[in-house]
Amino acid sequence: EADIRKKLPLVNKKVLVTAGPTYEAIDPVRFIGNHSSGKMGFALADELASQGADVILVAGPTAQKSEYKSIKRIDVTSAAEMLDACLENFDSANACIMCAAVADYTPAHVAQQKIKKTEDHFNIELKKTTDILKTLGQQKRDDQVLVGFALETNNEEQHAIDKLKKKNLDLIVLNSLNDSGAGFKSDTNKVTLIDRQLNKTTFELKSKAEVANDICLAVVDLLNK
Ligand code: CTP
């Protein structure tokens, strides 16, 4: 078994992966969340582990389970908790893939008791969360590979390239919500990979496991550069 492991491309590489949504508390019983299933991130973690990587999987609330016992899973709830878990693990990671659907806004104040219904109209003040990926991009060393996702509905490629640059990424995975069969709950996905040189690779609609393999191969290439 030791001999087989040695041949795998990601042996002795630590890869940090985030997956799933975040939940932002409003009061003790309510939260703001999103429809991310965590499937893509868990497929990535499994694929990376199958290629020999030491995987740290930071997971938001999700029903997904990993296939590999070697995957170290850290469960988090909010964007702030996900940020902390990522900051604790990024320095020692060779690569990081931010697949999570992190909330962009969180309630400015969390009510300590359940909010009672009174007025006909009710507003919740929100404040921006920290952009985890951008924070990691600012800390990134030359020997680290940082991969982000972009979910877009219009001007997809331009928005993705803007994010690649703004967040100092090595690769961005563009997910288009316009493609049927792609998206949050689906078992399939259709992606375009864009690197720093703005090389674009567009893939067919395929299973999230196969998409994970495509992303993994790209990460192996970037780590070997
Ligand atoms: N991301 C993050 N922290 C946040 C928000 C997003 O790390 N607070 C990461 C996501 O995990 C993803 C990438 O940033 O890898 C792009 O997320 P996306 O929602 O597509 O873009 P945003 O930068 O949040 O911009 P917008 O939602 O306005 O398009």
Ligand code: CA
């Ligand atoms: Ca966002």
